[in-house]
Structures are given as structure tokens and as C-alpha cells.
Amino acid sequence: MTAHTLRYYERVGLIQPVGRARNGHRRYSDADEAWIHFLHCMRATSMPIREMARYAELREVGDATSEERRKILEDHQAGIAAQIVELQRAHALLTHKIANYKAIEQRIRIDRPALHEPEVVRELEPVG
Amino acid sequence: MTAHTLRYYERVGLIQPVGRARNGHRRYSDADEAWIHFLHCMRATSMPIREMARYAELREVGDATSEERRKILEDHQAGIAAQIVELQRAHALLTHKIANYKAIEQRIRIDRPALHEPEVVRELEPVG
DNA sequence: CCTTGACTTTGAGCGCGCTCAAAGTTGTAC
DNA sequence: GTACAACTTTGAGCGCGCTCAAAGTCAAGG
Numbered sequence: 001m002t003a004h005t006l007r008y009y010e011r012v013g014l015i016q017p018v019g020r021a022r023n024g025h026r027r028y029s030d031a032d033e034a035w036i037h038f039l040h041c042m043r044a045t046s047m048p049i050r051e052m053a054r055y056a057e058l059r060e061v062g063d064a065t066s067e068e069r070r071k072i073l074e075d076h077q078a079g080i081a082a083q084i085v086e087l088q089r090a091h092a093l094l095t096h097k098i099a100n101y102k103a104i105e106q107r108i109r110i111d112r113p114a115l116h117e118p119e120v121v122r123e124l125e126p127v128g
Numbered sequence: 129m130t131a132h133t134l135r136y137y138e139r140v141g142l143i144q145p146v147g148r149a150r151n152g153h154r155r156y157s158d159a160d161e162a163w164i165h166f167l168h169c170m171r172a173t174s175m176p177i178r179e180m181a182r183y184a185e186l187r188e189v190g191d192a193t194s195e196e197r198r199k200i201l202e203d204h205q206a207g208i209a210a211q212i213v214e215l216q217r218a219h220a221l222l223t224h225k226i227a228n229y230k231a232i233e234q235r236i237r238i239d240r241p242a243l244h245e246p247e248v249v250r251e252l253e254p255v256g
Numbered sequence: 257c258c259t260t261g262a263c264t265t266t267g268a269g270c271g272c273g274c275t276c277a278a279a280g281t282t283g284t285a286c
Numbered sequence: 287g288t289a290c291a292a293c294t295t296t297g298a299g300c301g302c303g304c305t306c307a308a309a310g311t312c313a314a315g316g
Contacts, residue, residue: 070229151263
């Protein structure tokens with residue numbers, strides 16, 4: 001997370017104006033850091049900036065917004081669960097394809113002796 | 129996956145020029161569909177278009193590029209594994225925060241009787 | 257014959273999330 | 287005193303991945 005990004009987050013309302021040193025430089029408190037860590041965690045799991053900004057805004061209002069904030073988090077968590085499923089599917093697919101590539105490479109390495117072992121060839125996928 | 133997107137993919141080299149009907153309309157074969165499904169799967173797991181195009185290009189060359197293609201898939205698979213870990217962490221964090229919100233909402237619902245139960249309050253996080 | 261609608265092309269436009277350029281201020285080291 | 291580095295501001299620019307607008311072609315239906 002770069003300084004550029006932190007300033008950008010402040011501009012778009014993800015971070016409230018933060019404390020300054022005498023010289024005007026930003027000073028991030030532990031609470032700021034905790035919040036930024038949370039933001040980072042949400043971004044890393046593809047929560048849109050808009051939604052994070054909405055959440056930050058509600059947070060400023062106080063406890064009365066608790067339910068709406070919880071709903072935002074629950075929605076995002078559901079999205080995360082879906083993402084995990086998708087990733088696991090892709091992971092499995094890749095395991096399969098990589099094994100297939102290894103078989104192809106094996107076939108090349110032993111210089112295509114396979115005419116009397118056609119079933120090995122048939123197991124290879126037609127598509128990259 | 130929209131028609132727009134399919135044409136875009138063809139433009140940028142993810143899909144080879146595909147068969148046409150008499151009238152010039154695109155006709156996607158089963159092999160095309162399988163390939164497109166694979167592309168979709170990689171995109172859904174955040175493989176950049178560039179990398180997919182690289183892979184598609186190698187695929188056109190033939191078996192000699194097998195190793196490089198396998199390496200691309202292995203790299204992506206590693207990225208997927210890392211993503212899953214990140215998502216699982218975030219999922220756990222959200223479970224925690226959501227539970228915390230439920231506690232806050234409970235506290236509001238019973239109209240803050242908590243002065244003689246301060247430990248409940250202390251369990252609540254200071255940060256949204 | 258003529259309309260309708262689904263496709264075709266090319267090139268431009270857009271939303272997102274940064275990322276950087278330019279110019280200015282401040283504190284530190286020599 | 288003065289160079290330098292590290293921050294500050296504002297606004298612009300950029301890479302990605304679509305997404306759409308405009309104008310054209312073609313086939314089928316009424």
C-alpha cells in the first residue's frame with residue numbers, strides 16, 4: 001500500500017482526514033492503521049471502492065447504522081464464499097490440465113513411440 | 129459472456145477467427161465453446177488478458193510450446209492458491225466482525241442496560 | 257417489395273483503481 | 287546559507303477490460 005494510495009483513499013472518503021505532524025505530514029495512529037488494514041483486506045477480496053466508501057460513511061454516523069453495515073459485510077462475505085468456490089474449481093481444472101501437459105511432454109521426450117499404446121494418446125485432451 | 133466480449137476476445141487474439149455461416153455470422157464449434165469455457169474460467173480467476181493471449185498464441189504453435197504453457201498454468205494455479213488463502217482470511221475476519229455487529233445490535237435492542245455488565249461492552253471492537 | 261431484426265465492422269468511450277507530474281513547503285545535513 | 291530529501295497539494299493520465307455507437311449487410315416474414 002503506497003503513500004499515493006493512502007492519499008487517494010483519503011480523497012475518496014475511505015479514510016477520514018488523519019492527524020498531522022507540525023510540518024503537516026500525515027501521522028497514522030494505531031486505530032488508523034487497524035482501519036487501513038481492514039480496508040486492505042476488503043480490497044484484496046475485490047470489494048469495490050464505492051462500497052467501502054459507503055461502509056466508511058455509515059461508520060462515521062455511529063451505532064445506528066450497525067445493521068446496514070452488517071448487511072454490507074454479510075453480502076461481501078457471501079461474495080467471498082462464491083469466489084472461493086470458483087477458484088477451487090479453476091484450481092482443480094488446472095491440476096487436470098497440467099497433468100495432461102506432463103503427459104504430452106513425456107510423449108515428446110521419448111520421441112513418439114506410441115503407436116502400440118494408443119490409449120495413452122487418447123487420454124490427452126484435444127484442446128490447450 | 130456477451131457477444132461483444134466474444135468479438136473483443138477474437139480481436140485481441142484470445143480466440144482464433146472462428147467459422148462463419150453463409151451470411152457471415154460467427155458459428156462457434158464445440159471445440160470453440162470448450163476453449164471459450166476455459167478462457168472464461170481463467171478470467172474468472174483473474175488471469176490477465178495479456179497472459180491468456182500469450183497462452184493462446186503458444187497453443188497455436190503446437191506441442192513444442194507445451195512446457196511454457198504448462199508453466200503459465202502452474203503460475204496461475206499458484207496465484208489461485210494464494211487468492212484462496214487471502215479470501216479465507218477475509219472470510220474469517222468477516223465472521224468475527226459480523227458477530228460483533230450482532231452483539232452491538234443486541235445491545236441497542238435492549239436499550240443499553242449494560243453498566244453492570246461492562247465486560248460485554250469491552251468485548252466489542254472499537255473499529256467498524 | 258419492404259420492413260424488421262440480428263448480425264457485421266471500426267473506432268471511440270467508459271468506469272475502475274490507482275499512479276504520477278508539477279510545483280510548493282518544511283526539516284535535516286553539510 | 288544552501289542543497290537535499292521527504293513530504294504536501296491539485297489535477298491529469300493511464301492500463302485494464304470491456305462496452306457501446308454508428309453505419310452497413312443479409313435473411314426471413316408479411
